[in-house]
Amino acid sequence: MRAIKKINNNVAICLDSNNKELIAFGKGIGFSQMPYEILDLSIISMTFYRIDNRFYKLIEEIPENVFEVAALIVHKAQIILKCSLNPNLVVGLADHINFAMIRMKKYKKMKMVFSYDIEQLYPKETELGRYAVKLIREKLFVSLPESEITSIAMHLVNAEEENEPITDGTDTEVLISEVVDKIEEFFSLTIDRSDFNYNRFAMHLRYYLKRIKEKKQFMDDNVIIVQAMKEKNPKVYECASMIGNYIDKKLQEESTEDELLYLMIHINRIINNRAIED
Known part of the structure; x- marks a missing residue:
């Protein structure tokens, strides 16, 4: 595997043995001088294929620790949901988590409502939303409101398809x-x-x-x-x-x-x- 561009210290854009582009996660993966012809596969913890390159700039703007948490949530979702997920989910979810944290600081008194309708319709996704809020509290030291369980669940529901949603082409x-x-x-x-x-x-x-x-x-x-x-x-x-x-x-x-x-x-x-x- 070859690293061709650093996104941050722990994320890089790479090419696999078939020259397919992917986003690779791993502690210290970005410290090497790019391009890096031979990448130590032992340091790679997660990979994501087919992320739209329009979102690469967004990845650079999201705090590194937030992106890592989003990647862990998506990895868990891939195991639990056992279905195709939109490859851009990890970027969209990281962006949402970052925005939710900023919004909470600006609107501390604003409390959106947890959706029991969503919980009934999508129990697995709701449980993943609970896992995500708990992980954010443990890893990022931010206690998001219960309503974020619903928001994250809906991100997962929306991502349960191969491509972005299309209504009438x-x-x-x-x-x-x-x-x-x-x-x-x-x-x-x-x-x-x-x-x-x-x-x-x-x-x-x-x-x-x-x-x-x-x-x-x-x-x-x-x-x-x-x-x-x-x-x-x-x-x-x-x-x-x-x-x-x-x-x-x-x-x-x-x-x-x-x-x-x-x-x-x-x-x-x-x-x-x-x-x-x-």
């Missing part, structure tokens, strides 16, 4: 593009569509559309949280409501308040990201 991508156009127009800004932040937002929208089409929307009692975010970020609430109504009309469905909450969180995130220029 090209129509879905057109709808996502239209949504981003509306956000740009509403806030008078430009979103860099080649950046990983756009791809992260687009992925959320694909899952959002998938849940609506399959009638599996989030349906918990987070009305108080929606109201709190509305008061704190009225423009974001107005934009999210506009986007939700637009999607509802397109799909002839009705988004729940909880979906609106998640849409607000993601819109707020993308408009405050460095990848966006006024």
Whole structure:
């Protein structure tokens, strides 16, 4: 195995004996000078194939210890769920955990609700969510709220397929593009569509559309949280409501308040990201 690029001290991009690219985890794997022609396989603890290279920059931005915990969670999920998982799950989950930790520090009083509906529908994924929250507490010394069990479970549910979710093929991508156009127009800004932040937002929208089409929307009692975010970020609430109504009309469905909450969180995130220029 050959290491071709360091991501951090314990993660590197490698090529296997068939010249297939993979992400390799191992203590000190990144200390060697790159490219490193012969890699000591004994130091590799986990490997992940087919991670979209659009997310390599995101991997570099996520704290090393957070990424390692996400990798352990995904490894456990592969054993328990025994099904194909989206190869980008480890990146998306690491990004979510990092964001959840930051969000908790900024909104200490905000408590999202644990979903008993999700627990009934997806018991294995919920148990993995509990394992993840426990692991985060032990490894990262952060006690995430119980609601994160649900959020992590849904990341796993969404990843239980070979590719990213597709609802109506090209129509879905057109709808996502239209949504981003509306956000740009509403806030008078430009979103860099080649950046990983756009791809992260687009992925959320694909899952959002998938849940609506399959009638599996989030349906918990987070009305108080929606109201709190509305008061704190009225423009974001107005934009999210506009986007939700637009999607509802397109799909002839009705988004729940909880979906609106998640849409607000993601819109707020993308408009405050460095990848966006006024």
